[in-house]
Amino acid sequence: MNRPRLKLGSHLVSGLAAVALFVVLAAVFLTAPFGDPAGLVAEGSVTAAIGYALIDRTGLAAFETEGFLVALLVVGVVLDAALDGALLLAKSESGGRIVTALRTGTGDDSRTDGGDRETGRSDGGGE
Numbered sequence: 001m002n003r004p005r006l007k008l009g010s011h012l013v014s015g016l017a018a019v020a021l022f023v024v025l026a027a028v029f030l031t032a033p034f035g036d037p038a039g040l041v042a043e044g045s046v047t048a049a050i051g052y053a054l055i056d057r058t059g060l061a062a063f064e065t066e067g068f069l070v071a072l073l074v075v076g077v078v079l080d081a082a083l084d085g086a087l088l089l090a091k092s093e094s095g096g097r098i099v100t101a102l103r104t105g106t107g108d109d110s111r112t113d114g115g116d117r118e119t120g121r122s123d124g125g126g127e
Helices: 010-031 046-054 069-090
Strands: 092-094 097-099
Touching: none
Parallel strands: none
Antiparallel strands: 092 097
């Protein structure tokens, strides 16, 4: 009967180092003194406070918050610029003609669905 055998050697060093690191980190986290939770009060809505903080109405929140109006506007402008850039890259001009992202780039005037440009039909133009 064949049984698996344990191969001892230098390849076990990395595994032992990982187990030792786990033991050290577990000991640090389990023995670390954590203070009492702070920052939130029992009364008041956290969601409302976040909303007031985003639009810089910190006086209306049930507890102290920081204003984030400028950060909210900057993120909005950056996302808008990214969307505009994506649209610009998806649609570009080639030789004075607008080339869309769906064009095959073969240079002919055929439609991307294989249809005829003049008739607008994709079944070959027959009746």
